[in-house]
Amino acid sequence: MTYEEFAEFAERFARDHGEPGTLSVRHLQRLAAGRGENGKPLGRPRPATARLLERIFGVPIDRLLQPPVVQQSESATELRQRLRASAKVDAKC
Numbered sequence: 001m002t003y004e005e006f007a008e009f010a011e012r013f014a015r016d017h018g019e020p021g022t023l024s025v026r027h028l029q030r031l032a033a034g035r036g037e038n039g040k041p042l043g044r045p046r047p048a049t050a051r052l053l054e055r056i057f058g059v060p061i062d063r064l065l066q067p068p069v070v071q072q073s074e075s076a077t078e079l080r081q082r083l084r085a086s087a088k089v090d091a092k093c
Helices: 003-016 025-033 047-057 076-086
Strands: none
Touching: 003 025, 003 047
16 A cells, blocks of 8 residues: 555544544655654654544554564575565656
8 A cells, every 4th residue: 555545544443443543655754764854763653543543543653653573584585686676666756
C-alpha cells in the first residue's frame, strides 16, 4: 500500500469502528521514518492514534514502535531483494 492508500484505509477503519484517531500521509511518513521533519526522534503518538494503530494491526503500540527485527538466517540475496523492493514502496514521496 502507498501512504495515501493506507491513510484512506485507516480513515475508513476508524469511521467503521468508532475510533477518533486519524492518520495523515505526512504523519505516516514520519512514523515510518521514526523522525520528524526536523530530524528529531518522534515522541509517542497521541492516545487516539496509538489506539487506532493497535486496533488495525492487533499489536500493542510499544511493539509497533520497536525497530524491525531482521533474522540473522536471511541470506545476502534475500536482503538485497528486500532492499530493492523497499525502494519501490512509494514512488510519490
